Amino acid sequence: MNAILRRTLVGTTAVSLALALAACGSSDGSPSASATGAKTIGLLLPEKASSNRYEAFDKPLITDSIMGLCSRCSVDYANANGEESTQKEQFEALLTKGVKVILLDPVNAKNTAAWVDEANRQGAKVIAYDRLAAGNVAAYVSFDNERTGELQGTALTDAIGPKAKDAQIVMINGAEADPNAAAFKAGAHQTLDGKVKAIGYEQSGEWQPTLAAQKMNEAIRSLGKDNIQGVYSANDGMAAAIVDAMHAAGMKNVPIGGQDASLDAIKRILTGDQSYTIYKPYKPEADAAADIAVYLLKGLDVASVARGNIQSGDQQIPSMLLTPIVVTKQNVASTIVGGGLYKAADICTPEVAAACQDAGVH
Structure with missing residues:
Protein backbone atom coordinates (compact mmCIF):
# COMPACT_ATOMS: atom_id res chain seq x y z
CA MET A 1 0.00 0.00 0.00
CA ASN A 2 1.48 3.33 -1.00
CA ALA A 3 2.26 6.17 1.39
CA ILE A 4 -0.54 8.44 0.18
CA LEU A 5 -3.13 5.72 0.69
CA ARG A 6 -1.72 4.93 4.13
CA ARG A 7 -2.06 8.58 5.11
CA THR A 8 -5.62 8.61 3.82
CA LEU A 9 -6.51 5.51 5.77
CA VAL A 10 -4.95 6.81 8.97
CA GLY A 11 -6.69 10.16 8.63
CA THR A 12 -10.01 8.57 7.82
CA THR A 13 -9.75 6.22 10.76
CA ALA A 14 -9.01 9.07 13.15
CA VAL A 15 -11.91 11.12 11.88
CA SER A 16 -14.17 8.05 12.03
CA LEU A 17 -13.36 7.55 15.70
CA ALA A 18 -14.12 11.16 16.50
CA LEU A 19 -17.33 11.04 14.56
CA ALA A 20 -18.44 7.83 16.18
CA LEU A 21 -18.39 9.63 19.52
CA ALA A 22 -20.05 12.77 18.21
CA ALA A 23 -22.69 11.14 16.05
CA CYS A 24 -23.76 8.34 18.37
CA GLY A 25 -23.53 10.06 21.74
CA SER A 26 -26.95 11.66 21.58
CA SER A 27 -29.79 10.24 23.67
CA ASP A 28 -32.34 12.91 22.84
CA GLY A 29 -35.13 10.49 21.94
CA SER A 30 -35.39 11.84 18.39
CA PRO A 31 -37.93 10.17 16.10
CA SER A 32 -36.60 7.19 14.18
CA ALA A 33 -35.09 7.57 10.75
CA SER A 34 -37.93 5.60 9.18
CA ALA A 35 -40.44 8.03 10.64
CA THR A 36 -38.83 11.34 9.68
CA GLY A 37 -35.80 10.85 7.46
CA ALA A 38 -33.86 13.07 9.87
CA LYS A 39 -31.34 10.33 10.69
CA THR A 40 -31.41 8.72 7.26
CA ILE A 41 -28.65 9.04 4.67
CA GLY A 42 -29.70 8.40 1.10
CA LEU A 43 -27.38 6.35 -1.13
CA LEU A 44 -28.02 6.31 -4.87
CA LEU A 45 -25.67 4.25 -7.06
CA PRO A 46 -25.79 4.21 -10.85
CA GLU A 47 -25.74 0.74 -12.30
CA LYS A 48 -25.11 -2.98 -12.02
CA ALA A 49 -24.36 -4.27 -15.51
CA SER A 50 -20.91 -3.03 -16.58
CA SER A 51 -19.28 -3.15 -13.14
CA ASN A 52 -20.08 -5.29 -10.10
CA ARG A 53 -18.34 -2.88 -7.74
CA TYR A 54 -21.43 -0.94 -6.65
CA GLU A 55 -23.41 -3.88 -5.31
CA ALA A 56 -20.43 -5.95 -4.18
CA PHE A 57 -18.37 -3.22 -2.52
CA ASP A 58 -19.67 0.38 -2.43
CA LYS A 59 -23.12 -0.32 -1.01
CA PRO A 60 -22.10 -2.67 1.85
CA LEU A 61 -18.95 -0.73 2.72
CA ILE A 62 -20.69 2.65 2.86
CA THR A 63 -23.60 1.21 4.83
CA ASP A 64 -21.31 -0.47 7.35
CA SER A 65 -19.19 2.65 7.74
CA ILE A 66 -22.20 4.91 8.33
CA MET A 67 -23.66 2.52 10.89
CA GLY A 68 -20.29 2.31 12.61
CA LEU A 69 -20.27 6.09 12.98
CA CYS A 70 -23.92 6.51 13.87
CA SER A 71 -25.79 3.51 15.23
CA ARG A 72 -29.09 5.40 15.16
CA CYS A 73 -28.73 6.30 11.51
CA SER A 74 -30.09 4.31 8.60
CA VAL A 75 -29.23 4.12 4.91
CA ASP A 76 -31.93 4.36 2.25
CA TYR A 77 -30.38 2.67 -0.78
CA ALA A 78 -31.36 2.38 -4.44
CA ASN A 79 -29.56 1.43 -7.65
CA ALA A 80 -30.72 3.00 -10.93
CA ASN A 81 -29.46 0.12 -13.08
CA GLY A 82 -28.19 2.57 -15.68
CA GLU A 83 -31.46 4.49 -16.07
CA GLU A 84 -31.26 8.24 -15.55
CA SER A 85 -35.04 8.62 -15.23
CA THR A 86 -35.12 5.90 -12.57
CA GLN A 87 -32.42 7.65 -10.57
CA LYS A 88 -34.29 10.95 -10.77
CA GLU A 89 -37.37 9.24 -9.31
CA GLN A 90 -35.24 7.67 -6.57
CA PHE A 91 -33.73 11.06 -5.74
CA GLU A 92 -37.14 12.73 -5.57
CA ALA A 93 -38.44 9.91 -3.36
CA LEU A 94 -35.66 10.58 -0.85
CA LEU A 95 -36.57 14.27 -0.71
CA THR A 96 -40.23 13.37 -0.21
CA LYS A 97 -39.22 11.21 2.76
CA GLY A 98 -37.39 14.18 4.28
CA VAL A 99 -33.87 12.76 3.86
CA LYS A 100 -31.37 15.57 4.51
CA VAL A 101 -28.13 14.01 3.24
CA ILE A 102 -27.86 12.15 -0.07
CA LEU A 103 -24.80 10.37 -1.46
CA LEU A 104 -25.26 10.49 -5.24
CA ASP A 105 -23.25 8.62 -7.86
CA PRO A 106 -25.07 9.91 -10.95
CA VAL A 107 -25.97 7.95 -14.06
CA ASN A 108 -25.65 11.19 -16.05
CA ALA A 109 -23.64 13.71 -14.09
CA LYS A 110 -24.33 16.52 -16.57
CA ASN A 111 -28.07 16.56 -15.84
CA THR A 112 -28.22 16.66 -12.04
CA ALA A 113 -28.05 20.43 -11.42
CA ALA A 114 -31.82 20.83 -11.13
CA TRP A 115 -32.04 17.88 -8.74
CA VAL A 116 -29.26 19.22 -6.53
CA ASP A 117 -30.69 22.74 -6.52
CA GLU A 118 -34.11 21.39 -5.49
CA ALA A 119 -32.48 19.43 -2.68
CA ASN A 120 -30.78 22.59 -1.47
CA ARG A 121 -34.10 24.44 -1.50
CA GLN A 122 -35.51 21.72 0.73
CA GLY A 123 -32.58 21.89 3.12
CA ALA A 124 -30.93 18.68 1.94
CA LYS A 125 -27.21 18.29 1.22
CA VAL A 126 -25.90 16.26 -1.72
CA ILE A 127 -22.49 14.59 -1.73
CA ALA A 128 -21.19 13.66 -5.19
CA TYR A 129 -19.78 10.15 -4.84
CA ASP A 130 -17.25 8.78 -7.33
CA ARG A 131 -18.60 11.02 -10.15
CA LEU A 132 -18.90 14.79 -9.80
CA ALA A 133 -22.59 15.65 -10.12
CA ALA A 134 -23.59 18.99 -11.62
CA GLY A 135 -25.08 21.55 -9.26
CA ASN A 136 -24.19 23.04 -5.91
CA VAL A 137 -23.06 19.83 -4.21
CA ALA A 138 -21.86 20.00 -0.62
CA ALA A 139 -18.82 17.77 -1.15
CA TYR A 140 -17.15 15.36 -3.56
CA VAL A 141 -15.52 12.00 -2.81
CA SER A 142 -13.66 10.09 -5.50
CA PHE A 143 -10.27 9.10 -6.81
CA ASP A 144 -7.96 11.36 -8.78
CA LYS A 280 -9.16 2.00 -6.57
CA PRO A 281 -9.47 0.69 -3.00
CA TYR A 282 -13.15 0.89 -2.21
CA LYS A 283 -12.98 0.96 1.57
CA PRO A 284 -11.14 4.29 2.00
CA GLU A 285 -13.48 5.86 -0.56
CA ALA A 286 -16.51 4.46 1.25
CA ASP A 287 -15.16 5.54 4.64
CA ALA A 288 -14.52 9.09 3.40
CA ALA A 289 -18.05 9.28 1.99
CA ALA A 290 -19.53 8.02 5.24
CA ASP A 291 -17.47 10.49 7.30
CA ILE A 292 -18.64 13.45 5.24
CA ALA A 293 -22.25 12.25 5.20
CA VAL A 294 -22.41 11.94 8.99
CA TYR A 295 -20.67 15.30 9.40
CA LEU A 296 -23.34 16.94 7.27
CA LEU A 297 -26.12 15.07 9.08
CA LYS A 298 -24.80 16.54 12.35
CA GLY A 299 -24.55 20.03 10.84
CA LEU A 300 -20.75 20.08 11.08
CA ASP A 301 -18.23 21.71 8.77
CA VAL A 302 -16.81 19.13 6.35
CA ALA A 303 -13.55 21.00 5.69
CA SER A 304 -11.56 18.99 8.23
CA VAL A 305 -12.53 15.65 6.71
CA ALA A 306 -12.56 16.70 3.05
CA ARG A 307 -9.06 18.23 3.32
CA GLY A 308 -9.13 19.78 -0.15
CA ASN A 309 -11.17 21.55 -2.80
CA ILE A 310 -11.78 21.19 -6.50
CA GLN A 311 -12.96 23.91 -8.85
CA SER A 312 -16.25 23.25 -10.63
CA GLY A 313 -17.49 26.28 -12.56
CA ASP A 314 -17.46 29.12 -10.06
CA GLN A 315 -17.65 26.76 -7.07
CA GLN A 316 -14.94 25.52 -4.74
CA ILE A 317 -16.20 22.10 -3.65
CA PRO A 318 -14.77 20.41 -0.53
CA SER A 319 -13.30 17.17 -1.79
CA MET A 320 -11.47 13.99 -0.90
CA LEU A 321 -9.53 12.54 -3.84
CA LEU A 322 -7.75 9.24 -3.24
CA THR A 323 -4.86 7.67 -5.13
CA PRO A 324 -5.36 4.71 -7.52
CA ILE A 325 -2.93 1.79 -7.92
CA VAL A 326 -1.77 -0.03 -11.07
CA VAL A 327 -2.15 -3.82 -10.85
Whole structure:
Protein backbone atom coordinates (compact mmCIF):
# COMPACT_ATOMS: atom_id res chain seq x y z
CA MET A 1 0.00 0.00 0.00
CA ASN A 2 1.48 3.33 -1.00
CA ALA A 3 2.26 6.17 1.39
CA ILE A 4 -0.54 8.44 0.18
CA LEU A 5 -3.13 5.72 0.69
CA ARG A 6 -1.72 4.93 4.13
CA ARG A 7 -2.06 8.58 5.11
CA THR A 8 -5.62 8.61 3.82
CA LEU A 9 -6.51 5.51 5.77
CA VAL A 10 -4.95 6.81 8.97
CA GLY A 11 -6.69 10.16 8.63
CA THR A 12 -10.01 8.57 7.82
CA THR A 13 -9.75 6.22 10.76
CA ALA A 14 -9.01 9.07 13.15
CA VAL A 15 -11.91 11.12 11.88
CA SER A 16 -14.17 8.05 12.03
CA LEU A 17 -13.36 7.55 15.70
CA ALA A 18 -14.12 11.16 16.50
CA LEU A 19 -17.33 11.04 14.56
CA ALA A 20 -18.44 7.83 16.18
CA LEU A 21 -18.39 9.63 19.52
CA ALA A 22 -20.05 12.77 18.21
CA ALA A 23 -22.69 11.14 16.05
CA CYS A 24 -23.76 8.34 18.37
CA GLY A 25 -23.53 10.06 21.74
CA SER A 26 -26.95 11.66 21.58
CA SER A 27 -29.79 10.24 23.67
CA ASP A 28 -32.34 12.91 22.84
CA GLY A 29 -35.13 10.49 21.94
CA SER A 30 -35.39 11.84 18.39
CA PRO A 31 -37.93 10.17 16.10
CA SER A 32 -36.60 7.19 14.18
CA ALA A 33 -35.09 7.57 10.75
CA SER A 34 -37.93 5.60 9.18
CA ALA A 35 -40.44 8.03 10.64
CA THR A 36 -38.83 11.34 9.68
CA GLY A 37 -35.80 10.85 7.46
CA ALA A 38 -33.86 13.07 9.87
CA LYS A 39 -31.34 10.33 10.69
CA THR A 40 -31.41 8.72 7.26
CA ILE A 41 -28.65 9.04 4.67
CA GLY A 42 -29.70 8.40 1.10
CA LEU A 43 -27.38 6.35 -1.13
CA LEU A 44 -28.02 6.31 -4.87
CA LEU A 45 -25.67 4.25 -7.06
CA PRO A 46 -25.79 4.21 -10.85
CA GLU A 47 -25.74 0.74 -12.30
CA LYS A 48 -25.11 -2.98 -12.02
CA ALA A 49 -24.36 -4.27 -15.51
CA SER A 50 -20.91 -3.03 -16.58
CA SER A 51 -19.28 -3.15 -13.14
CA ASN A 52 -20.08 -5.29 -10.10
CA ARG A 53 -18.34 -2.88 -7.74
CA TYR A 54 -21.43 -0.94 -6.65
CA GLU A 55 -23.41 -3.88 -5.31
CA ALA A 56 -20.43 -5.95 -4.18
CA PHE A 57 -18.37 -3.22 -2.52
CA ASP A 58 -19.67 0.38 -2.43
CA LYS A 59 -23.12 -0.32 -1.01
CA PRO A 60 -22.10 -2.67 1.85
CA LEU A 61 -18.95 -0.73 2.72
CA ILE A 62 -20.69 2.65 2.86
CA THR A 63 -23.60 1.21 4.83
CA ASP A 64 -21.31 -0.47 7.35
CA SER A 65 -19.19 2.65 7.74
CA ILE A 66 -22.20 4.91 8.33
CA MET A 67 -23.66 2.52 10.89
CA GLY A 68 -20.29 2.31 12.61
CA LEU A 69 -20.27 6.09 12.98
CA CYS A 70 -23.92 6.51 13.87
CA SER A 71 -25.79 3.51 15.23
CA ARG A 72 -29.09 5.40 15.16
CA CYS A 73 -28.73 6.30 11.51
CA SER A 74 -30.09 4.31 8.60
CA VAL A 75 -29.23 4.12 4.91
CA ASP A 76 -31.93 4.36 2.25
CA TYR A 77 -30.38 2.67 -0.78
CA ALA A 78 -31.36 2.38 -4.44
CA ASN A 79 -29.56 1.43 -7.65
CA ALA A 80 -30.72 3.00 -10.93
CA ASN A 81 -29.46 0.12 -13.08
CA GLY A 82 -28.19 2.57 -15.68
CA GLU A 83 -31.46 4.49 -16.07
CA GLU A 84 -31.26 8.24 -15.55
CA SER A 85 -35.04 8.62 -15.23
CA THR A 86 -35.12 5.90 -12.57
CA GLN A 87 -32.42 7.65 -10.57
CA LYS A 88 -34.29 10.95 -10.77
CA GLU A 89 -37.37 9.24 -9.31
CA GLN A 90 -35.24 7.67 -6.57
CA PHE A 91 -33.73 11.06 -5.74
CA GLU A 92 -37.14 12.73 -5.57
CA ALA A 93 -38.44 9.91 -3.36
CA LEU A 94 -35.66 10.58 -0.85
CA LEU A 95 -36.57 14.27 -0.71
CA THR A 96 -40.23 13.37 -0.21
CA LYS A 97 -39.22 11.21 2.76
CA GLY A 98 -37.39 14.18 4.28
CA VAL A 99 -33.87 12.76 3.86
CA LYS A 100 -31.37 15.57 4.51
CA VAL A 101 -28.13 14.01 3.24
CA ILE A 102 -27.86 12.15 -0.07
CA LEU A 103 -24.80 10.37 -1.46
CA LEU A 104 -25.26 10.49 -5.24
CA ASP A 105 -23.25 8.62 -7.86
CA PRO A 106 -25.07 9.91 -10.95
CA VAL A 107 -25.97 7.95 -14.06
CA ASN A 108 -25.65 11.19 -16.05
CA ALA A 109 -23.64 13.71 -14.09
CA LYS A 110 -24.33 16.52 -16.57
CA ASN A 111 -28.07 16.56 -15.84
CA THR A 112 -28.22 16.66 -12.04
CA ALA A 113 -28.05 20.43 -11.42
CA ALA A 114 -31.82 20.83 -11.13
CA TRP A 115 -32.04 17.88 -8.74
CA VAL A 116 -29.26 19.22 -6.53
CA ASP A 117 -30.69 22.74 -6.52
CA GLU A 118 -34.11 21.39 -5.49
CA ALA A 119 -32.48 19.43 -2.68
CA ASN A 120 -30.78 22.59 -1.47
CA ARG A 121 -34.10 24.44 -1.50
CA GLN A 122 -35.51 21.72 0.73
CA GLY A 123 -32.58 21.89 3.12
CA ALA A 124 -30.93 18.68 1.94
CA LYS A 125 -27.21 18.29 1.22
CA VAL A 126 -25.90 16.26 -1.72
CA ILE A 127 -22.49 14.59 -1.73
CA ALA A 128 -21.19 13.66 -5.19
CA TYR A 129 -19.78 10.15 -4.84
CA ASP A 130 -17.25 8.78 -7.33
CA ARG A 131 -18.60 11.02 -10.15
CA LEU A 132 -18.90 14.79 -9.80
CA ALA A 133 -22.59 15.65 -10.12
CA ALA A 134 -23.59 18.99 -11.62
CA GLY A 135 -25.08 21.55 -9.26
CA ASN A 136 -24.19 23.04 -5.91
CA VAL A 137 -23.06 19.83 -4.21
CA ALA A 138 -21.86 20.00 -0.62
CA ALA A 139 -18.82 17.77 -1.15
CA TYR A 140 -17.15 15.36 -3.56
CA VAL A 141 -15.52 12.00 -2.81
CA SER A 142 -13.66 10.09 -5.50
CA PHE A 143 -10.27 9.10 -6.81
CA ASP A 144 -7.96 11.36 -8.78
CA ASN A 145 -9.52 10.46 -12.10
CA GLU A 146 -7.08 12.21 -14.39
CA ARG A 147 -4.27 10.46 -12.55
CA THR A 148 -6.14 7.20 -13.13
CA GLY A 149 -6.06 7.86 -16.88
CA GLU A 150 -2.36 8.72 -16.73
CA LEU A 151 -1.65 5.43 -14.98
CA GLN A 152 -3.71 3.55 -17.56
CA GLY A 153 -1.78 5.11 -20.42
CA THR A 154 1.60 4.49 -18.81
CA ALA A 155 0.70 0.90 -17.98
CA LEU A 156 -0.29 0.31 -21.61
CA THR A 157 2.98 1.67 -23.02
CA ASP A 158 4.89 -0.32 -20.41
CA ALA A 159 3.04 -3.46 -21.51
CA ILE A 160 3.83 -2.81 -25.17
CA GLY A 161 7.46 -2.24 -24.24
CA PRO A 162 10.27 -0.75 -26.36
CA LYS A 163 8.15 -0.97 -29.53
CA ALA A 164 5.59 1.49 -28.13
CA LYS A 165 7.04 4.37 -30.16
CA ASP A 166 6.15 2.47 -33.33
CA ALA A 167 2.81 1.15 -32.07
CA GLN A 168 -0.68 1.87 -33.30
CA ILE A 169 -3.30 1.52 -30.60
CA VAL A 170 -7.08 1.50 -30.19
CA MET A 171 -8.86 3.53 -27.49
CA ILE A 172 -12.32 2.54 -26.24
CA ASN A 173 -13.36 5.24 -23.78
CA GLY A 174 -16.13 5.44 -21.19
CA ALA A 175 -19.53 7.11 -21.43
CA GLU A 176 -19.69 10.57 -22.99
CA ALA A 177 -22.01 11.76 -20.20
CA ASP A 178 -19.65 10.67 -17.41
CA PRO A 179 -17.19 13.36 -16.28
CA ASN A 180 -14.94 10.65 -14.87
CA ALA A 181 -14.66 9.13 -18.34
CA ALA A 182 -13.57 12.51 -19.71
CA ALA A 183 -10.90 12.73 -17.00
CA PHE A 184 -9.68 9.18 -17.67
CA LYS A 185 -9.47 9.99 -21.38
CA ALA A 186 -7.59 13.26 -20.78
CA GLY A 187 -5.13 11.60 -18.44
CA ALA A 188 -4.55 8.71 -20.83
CA HIS A 189 -3.86 11.07 -23.71
CA GLN A 190 -1.28 12.88 -21.59
CA THR A 191 0.78 9.71 -21.34
CA LEU A 192 -0.03 8.18 -24.76
CA ASP A 193 0.24 11.16 -27.11
CA GLY A 194 3.77 11.27 -28.44
CA LYS A 195 4.64 7.94 -26.77
CA VAL A 196 2.92 5.77 -29.39
CA LYS A 197 3.09 6.20 -33.14
CA ALA A 198 -0.66 6.58 -33.60
CA ILE A 199 -4.06 6.21 -32.02
CA GLY A 200 -5.60 4.60 -35.06
CA TYR A 201 -9.14 4.31 -33.74
CA GLU A 202 -10.83 6.02 -30.79
CA GLN A 203 -14.48 5.71 -29.84
CA SER A 204 -16.71 5.63 -26.75
CA GLY A 205 -17.93 2.28 -25.53
CA GLU A 206 -20.40 4.03 -23.19
CA TRP A 207 -19.46 1.59 -20.40
CA GLN A 208 -21.39 -1.09 -22.34
CA PRO A 209 -19.44 -4.31 -22.99
CA THR A 210 -21.52 -5.24 -26.03
CA LEU A 211 -20.96 -1.82 -27.61
CA ALA A 212 -17.25 -1.96 -26.75
CA ALA A 213 -16.97 -5.28 -28.60
CA GLN A 214 -18.73 -3.75 -31.60
CA LYS A 215 -16.30 -0.83 -31.59
CA MET A 216 -13.34 -3.18 -31.34
CA ASN A 217 -14.60 -5.16 -34.30
CA GLU A 218 -14.90 -1.91 -36.25
CA ALA A 219 -11.31 -1.07 -35.35
CA ILE A 220 -10.11 -4.49 -36.51
CA ARG A 221 -11.92 -4.10 -39.84
CA SER A 222 -10.63 -0.56 -40.27
CA LEU A 223 -7.00 -1.02 -39.26
CA GLY A 224 -6.40 -4.71 -39.76
CA LYS A 225 -5.74 -7.11 -36.90
CA ASP A 226 -1.98 -7.15 -37.50
CA ASN A 227 -1.78 -3.36 -37.28
CA ILE A 228 -2.98 -3.04 -33.70
CA GLN A 229 -0.28 -3.26 -31.03
CA GLY A 230 -2.29 -2.27 -27.97
CA VAL A 231 -5.79 -1.45 -26.70
CA TYR A 232 -6.87 1.07 -24.07
CA SER A 233 -10.17 0.13 -22.46
CA ALA A 234 -11.58 2.54 -19.91
CA ASN A 235 -12.79 -0.24 -17.60
CA ASP A 236 -12.61 -3.98 -17.04
CA GLY A 237 -16.20 -4.70 -18.07
CA MET A 238 -15.51 -3.41 -21.57
CA ALA A 239 -12.07 -5.01 -21.59
CA ALA A 240 -13.61 -8.45 -21.11
CA ALA A 241 -15.75 -8.03 -24.24
CA ILE A 242 -12.84 -6.54 -26.20
CA VAL A 243 -10.62 -9.51 -25.31
CA ASP A 244 -13.33 -11.86 -26.60
CA ALA A 245 -13.53 -9.86 -29.84
CA MET A 246 -9.76 -9.98 -30.27
CA HIS A 247 -9.64 -13.72 -29.65
CA ALA A 248 -12.45 -14.26 -32.17
CA ALA A 249 -10.38 -12.32 -34.72
CA GLY A 250 -7.31 -14.45 -34.01
CA MET A 251 -5.45 -11.73 -32.13
CA LYS A 252 -3.19 -12.93 -29.33
CA ASN A 253 -0.74 -11.27 -26.97
CA VAL A 254 -2.00 -7.75 -27.70
CA PRO A 255 -1.69 -5.67 -24.51
CA ILE A 256 -4.99 -4.38 -23.12
CA GLY A 257 -5.91 -2.89 -19.76
CA GLY A 258 -8.90 -1.54 -17.90
CA GLN A 259 -9.80 -0.42 -14.40
CA ASP A 260 -11.92 -1.44 -11.39
CA ALA A 261 -9.91 -4.56 -10.45
CA SER A 262 -12.89 -6.82 -11.13
CA LEU A 263 -12.38 -10.46 -10.19
CA ASP A 264 -12.54 -11.67 -13.79
CA ALA A 265 -9.98 -9.03 -14.79
CA ILE A 266 -7.56 -10.23 -12.12
CA LYS A 267 -7.89 -13.74 -13.51
CA ARG A 268 -7.26 -12.45 -17.05
CA ILE A 269 -4.16 -10.61 -15.84
CA LEU A 270 -2.79 -13.80 -14.30
CA THR A 271 -3.47 -15.85 -17.44
CA GLY A 272 -2.02 -13.16 -19.71
CA ASP A 273 -5.26 -12.16 -21.47
CA GLN A 274 -5.18 -8.68 -19.86
CA SER A 275 -2.08 -6.67 -19.06
CA TYR A 276 -3.21 -4.48 -16.17
CA THR A 277 -6.08 -2.95 -14.29
CA ILE A 278 -6.40 0.04 -11.98
CA TYR A 279 -7.29 -0.73 -8.38
CA LYS A 280 -9.16 2.00 -6.57
CA PRO A 281 -9.47 0.69 -3.00
CA TYR A 282 -13.15 0.89 -2.21
CA LYS A 283 -12.98 0.96 1.57
CA PRO A 284 -11.14 4.29 2.00
CA GLU A 285 -13.48 5.86 -0.56
CA ALA A 286 -16.51 4.46 1.25
CA ASP A 287 -15.16 5.54 4.64
CA ALA A 288 -14.52 9.09 3.40
CA ALA A 289 -18.05 9.28 1.99
CA ALA A 290 -19.53 8.02 5.24
CA ASP A 291 -17.47 10.49 7.30
CA ILE A 292 -18.64 13.45 5.24
CA ALA A 293 -22.25 12.25 5.20
CA VAL A 294 -22.41 11.94 8.99
CA TYR A 295 -20.67 15.30 9.40
CA LEU A 296 -23.34 16.94 7.27
CA LEU A 297 -26.12 15.07 9.08
CA LYS A 298 -24.80 16.54 12.35
CA GLY A 299 -24.55 20.03 10.84
CA LEU A 300 -20.75 20.08 11.08
CA ASP A 301 -18.23 21.71 8.77
CA VAL A 302 -16.81 19.13 6.35
CA ALA A 303 -13.55 21.00 5.69
CA SER A 304 -11.56 18.99 8.23
CA VAL A 305 -12.53 15.65 6.71
CA ALA A 306 -12.56 16.70 3.05
CA ARG A 307 -9.06 18.23 3.32
CA GLY A 308 -9.13 19.78 -0.15
CA ASN A 309 -11.17 21.55 -2.80
CA ILE A 310 -11.78 21.19 -6.50
CA GLN A 311 -12.96 23.91 -8.85
CA SER A 312 -16.25 23.25 -10.63
CA GLY A 313 -17.49 26.28 -12.56
CA ASP A 314 -17.46 29.12 -10.06
CA GLN A 315 -17.65 26.76 -7.07
CA GLN A 316 -14.94 25.52 -4.74
CA ILE A 317 -16.20 22.10 -3.65
CA PRO A 318 -14.77 20.41 -0.53
CA SER A 319 -13.30 17.17 -1.79
CA MET A 320 -11.47 13.99 -0.90
CA LEU A 321 -9.53 12.54 -3.84
CA LEU A 322 -7.75 9.24 -3.24
CA THR A 323 -4.86 7.67 -5.13
CA PRO A 324 -5.36 4.71 -7.52
CA ILE A 325 -2.93 1.79 -7.92
CA VAL A 326 -1.77 -0.03 -11.07
CA VAL A 327 -2.15 -3.82 -10.85
CA THR A 328 -0.13 -6.17 -13.05
CA LYS A 329 0.66 -9.87 -12.79
CA GLN A 330 3.75 -8.99 -10.76
CA ASN A 331 1.86 -7.30 -7.91
CA VAL A 332 -1.52 -9.07 -7.74
CA ALA A 333 -0.40 -10.82 -4.56
CA SER A 334 0.70 -7.64 -2.78
CA THR A 335 -2.06 -5.28 -3.95
CA ILE A 336 -5.21 -7.34 -4.46
CA VAL A 337 -4.73 -10.23 -2.05
CA GLY A 338 -2.56 -8.30 0.38
CA GLY A 339 -5.02 -5.39 0.30
CA GLY A 340 -7.92 -7.68 1.12
CA LEU A 341 -9.97 -7.08 -2.03
CA TYR A 342 -10.16 -10.77 -2.90
CA LYS A 343 -8.90 -13.94 -1.28
CA ALA A 344 -6.47 -16.12 -3.19
CA ALA A 345 -9.08 -18.88 -3.08
CA ASP A 346 -11.54 -16.62 -4.93
CA ILE A 347 -9.00 -15.88 -7.65
CA CYS A 348 -7.26 -19.22 -8.00
CA THR A 349 -10.04 -21.37 -9.38
CA PRO A 350 -8.90 -24.51 -11.24
CA GLU A 351 -8.47 -22.82 -14.62
CA VAL A 352 -6.25 -20.14 -13.05
CA ALA A 353 -4.42 -22.30 -10.51
CA ALA A 354 -1.21 -22.73 -12.51
CA ALA A 355 -1.04 -19.01 -13.31
CA CYS A 356 -1.56 -18.20 -9.61
CA GLN A 357 1.33 -20.49 -8.71
CA ASP A 358 3.58 -18.76 -11.22
CA ALA A 359 2.63 -15.34 -9.85
CA GLY A 360 2.99 -16.30 -6.19
CA VAL A 361 -0.70 -15.86 -5.46
CA HIS A 362 -1.67 -18.35 -2.76
